[in-house]
Amino acid sequence: xxxxxxxxxxxxxxxxxxxxxxxxxxxxxxxxxxxxxxxxxxxxxxxxxxxxxxxxxxxxxxxxxxxxxxxxxxxxxxxxxxxxxxxxxxxxxxxxxxxxxxxxxxxxxxxxxxxxxxxxxxxxxxxxxxxxxxxxxxxxxxxxxxxxxxxxxxxxxxxxxxxxxxxxxxxxxxxxxxxxxxxxxxxxxxxxxxxxxxxxxx
Amino acid sequence: xxxxxxxxxxxxxxxxxxxxxxxxxxxxxxxxxxxxxxxxxxxxxxxxxxxxxxxxxxxxxxxxxxxxxxxxxxxxxxxxxxxxxxxxxxxxxxxxxxxxxxxxxxxxxxxxxxxxxxxxxxxxxxxxxxxxxxxxxxxxxxxxxxxxxxxxxxxxxxxxxxxxxxxxxxxxxxxxxxxxxxxxxxxxxxxxxxxxxxxxxxxxxxxxxxxxxxx
Numbered sequence: 312x313x314x315x316x317x318x319x320x321x322x323x324x325x326x327x328x329x330x331x332x333x334x335x336x337x338x339x340x341x342x343x344x345x346x347x348x349x350x351x352x353x354x355x356x357x358x359x360x361x362x363x364x365x366x367x368x369x370x371x372x373x374x375x376x377x378x379x380x381x382x383x384x385x386x387x388x389x390x391x392x393x394x395x396x397x398x399x400x401x402x403x404x405x406x407x408x409x410x411x412x413x414x415x416x417x418x419x420x421x422x423x424x425x426x427x428x429x430x431x432x433x434x435x436x437x438x439x440x441x442x443x444x445x446x447x448x449x450x451x452x453x454x455x456x457x458x459x460x461x462x463x464x465x466x467x468x469x470x471x472x473x474x475x476x477x478x479x480x481x482x483x484x485x486x487x488x489x490x491x492x493x494x495x496x497x498x499x500x501x502x503x504x505x506x507x508x509x510x511x512x513x
Numbered sequence: 514x515x516x517x518x519x520x521x522x523x524x525x526x527x528x529x530x531x532x533x534x535x536x537x538x539x540x541x542x543x544x545x546x547x548x549x550x551x552x553x554x555x556x557x558x559x560x561x562x563x564x565x566x567x568x569x570x571x572x573x574x575x576x577x578x579x580x581x582x583x584x585x586x587x588x589x590x591x592x593x594x595x596x597x598x599x600x601x602x603x604x605x606x607x608x609x610x611x612x613x614x615x616x617x618x619x620x621x622x623x624x625x626x627x628x629x630x631x632x633x634x635x636x637x638x639x640x641x642x643x644x645x646x647x648x649x650x651x652x653x654x655x656x657x658x659x660x661x662x663x664x665x666x667x668x669x670x671x672x673x674x675x676x677x678x679x680x681x682x683x684x685x686x687x688x689x690x691x692x693x694x695x696x697x698x699x700x701x702x703x704x705x706x707x708x709x710x711x712x713x714x715x716x717x718x719x720x721x722x723x724x725x726x727x728x
Contacts, residue, residue, distance in 0.1 A: 324578050325587060332594040339598050343605040350608040438615060442669070442687035 355419065358433040359391060359404040362421035366393035366401050376506040380409065380498055390503060392512075393421070400424050403512075405503055406435060409495035412487040414438035416447070418495055422461050426504045426513050431457045432492070444488035452489065455479050461500050466493045518638065520645050527649030534657040534699075535706040539625040544658055545695040547617050551673060554662035556610045558655025560599045560618060565627050565647040567595040572635035573643035579636060588631045589622070596621045626654060664698050665689045 359369055372392035380386050386408060393401040404421040416437045421430035431453060439445050446452060451472060458475045465478050466489065472480040481489035507513045533539045540561070547557045568591045572579075579587060600618045603611035611618065621627065630650055635643040663673055669689035671679035688694050 321580055322583065324575065324580070325583055325590070328575075328587060328590055332590060336594055336597050339601055343601050346605040347601070347608075350605070354608070436612065440691060442690045 355406070355435070358419045358435060359393065359421060361433060362419070362431045363393040363402050363404065365395060367396045368394050369404065370394065372403060372512055373506050373510055376405070376503065378407075378499060378502045388499075390506060400512075402430055403503070403507065405499065407495045407499040409491055409498060411437060411439050411491045412444045412485070413440060416488070416491055416495060418492065420496065420499065422500070422503075424513070426500075426507055427461050429456050429459045429461050429496075429500075432496070439485070439488045443482075443485045446482045446485050447488050447492050449482075452479075452482050452492075456496075461504065463501070464493050464496050466490050518642055518646075520641065523634075523642055523645045524649040527646065527651070527653040528656070529653070531650075532653045532657060532706075533626040533629075533650055534654060535703060537626075537629070539629055540654060541699075542620060543617055543624065544661065544699060545692065547614060548658050548662040548665055548695055548698070549669065549690045550666045551659055551662045553610060553613045554658045555655065556603070556607065557614060557617065557621075558651070558658055560596075560603070560621060561624065561626065561654055562648065562651030563599055564592060564595045564621055565630060565651045566644060568592045568627055568631055569635040569643040569647040570640065572631045573638065573640050576636045584632070584636065585628075588628050588636075592627050592631070593622045626650060661695075661698055661702060664702075665694050669694060 369391045373390040375387040378386045391404045407418045417435040420432045547553045571591045634646040668686045
């Protein structure tokens with residue numbers, strides 16, 4: 312009994328403060344959560360709209376599609392359907408994640424309606440080295456994906472980046488980041504295609 | 514007997530004499546990590562000011578109730594609460610900046626400046642002095658990282674706040690946006706501040722000597 316009394320005497324302030332601070336954080340989180348969720352949704356929609364410019368809206372075609380990212384690791388991602396004003400499907404988009412040079416790279420990839428051609432990709436989140444790895448967002452690199460076949464892409468250090476084919480020319484000084492993006496493509500595209508086929512969408 | 518701190522003196526201390534970055538060498542992680550551009554540096558500075566003011570208020574108010582062996586735990590709990598609120602605020606209202614700063618906002622929890630001011634000032638002084646100390650230290654920290662960021666941003670991109678400020682033929686120094694640029698700029702700034710401080714002390718000494726001599 313004395314021990315309990317001593318414990319309460321010593322720690323009552325910590326216990327009370329923990330409850331008050333916990334409540335404060337919970338209330339703040341609850342009041343700002345809708346706004347945070349909306350921001351994330353808007354960002355994703357903007358990036359998808361940037362790649363499929365004619366799209367009027369996006370809706371989830373396959374929810375929580377399971378993607379095997381290697382070494383038995385399963386990642387869940389939504390596959391979005393880009394819709395024209397008359398309801399026609401224009402293409403598909405999805406979020407793909409993989410390891411980069413410094414941290415995880417999160418991409419939004421868009422393909423055509425048959426998942427045979429890539430419309431392009433946008434970087435949703437990346438902490439690649441500024442001035443080097445961060446160049447994966449630049450036109451020199453991203454333009455190589457616009458119209459590229461949605462099959463296994465090959466990384467090459469030499470070649471003409473203007474030619475659109477399955478060969479992706481790496482960024483000078485950022486080989487690891489360039490290869491990482493291609494690896495993310497190769498991991499996701501085939502499995503996304505398979506998921507769409509399973510659902511009878513292509 | 515230790516002199517009682519005055520409001521103006523407490524504020525000025527944080528700006529120069531006890532500047533957290535240049536004189537106390539505290540908060541080096543954000544100083545090096547978020548100073549590649551002015552906007553993120555300014556955001557980080559404002560977050561630190563908010564967290565420091567709130568934590569100093571709370572610590573000052575409960576200073577008489579604090580048990581010595583639990584005080585660091587209480588400081589960390591208080592700081593973590595306000596950092597979480599600052600992080601949520603950025604995510605909700607300034608999402609672009611929240612993404613740019615990435616993990617460095619949650620890392621304010623372990624920023625030595627805040628815990629140092631809670632321990633050295635707020636746990637020993639009243640509410641007013643604690644708040645003024647937080648503002649002084651916060652403004653000192655923000656101004657310092659903004660100066661570092663401005664130098665790095667101009668040299669690495671030729672722009673400041675996305676406005677070109679360098680001559681047309683200027684070739685950006687990509688290295689200034691990288692960690693090496695942060696270390697070099699901070700080192701040079703520290704050297705410069707040391708030279709200025711020494712010169713000031715020299716002038717002060719020679720002035721007091723000449724006053725004594727004239728007497």
